[in-house]
Amino acid sequence: MSDFMLKVRSPLDGIELTYGDVAIREITDRDIVSIAIPLGGTETLSKAVISAYQTELPAVGRCAKSHVDNAHFLGMAPDQYFIVFDRSGSESTDKITSKLGKTGYFTDQSDSWVMMRIGGPKSRTALERICPIDLHPTVFPEESVTRTLMEHLSTIILSEGNDHYLLLSARSSAGSFLQVLQKSVENVL
């Protein structure tokens, strides 16, 4: 029996930075679970989601919100979704299985990603320098989500509206990703 007590740490230790009116903050109280749909099982999963979360599965590139566990369903790809929801005591996949049963293949992704929020009037200007997709609200409106590259780092970006964006990137390169964001914000201030 080991005497070691391991303490969970977030990738960036919950960092919070402010540059003028742009704020960057790591999100540490949310879990991520991916859902893959079994072949031909879209309707079954869709009904389970409506029943348990009172929301419909979003189209690819869109986000659907539920008041249950403050869950956000992200349409990542055909037949694949991410659920981002408030962390509680139980295992993340157990929590989803308790609500959706065996209607999909659920994989815990929480510790694979660093999750950050960037917000403020110049946040879009800063992101435009490192993001190859058009982030203007007429093209990428609130509740749009997609996976893309930022400075060669794979990134999921979700528009939360009002110049606020949620960013997910690989935990293993979280420090580099933060540096990219910091530099870009510094360059536009």
Place this chain on the structure above:
Amino acid sequence: MIIDHPLLGPRDVSEFVYLGDASLINRPDSQNENAAKHFYEYLYLRENPAGEHRELWYHEHGDRSWLVVTRDTLTHKITRVELARDTALAAGRNK
């Protein structure tokens, strides 16, 4: 070069990986009596046109979908982009 993804809209080519001729979707039946000949043609024989070409691209840094892109090899002009899944289903694949 910009590829107009059918689900996600215009995306930079840096997000994609090129595979090759779209005929790679049509894998021969290994039980066919001429399977060896068909696999030889499938693996090694390509049209290599100077002009319109249908080819497979993978959206690796996006939604991980396979696309069939119709591109002019002389001008790089892209005239059509389809999900490879739809192309395969239309060609008679059952899943």
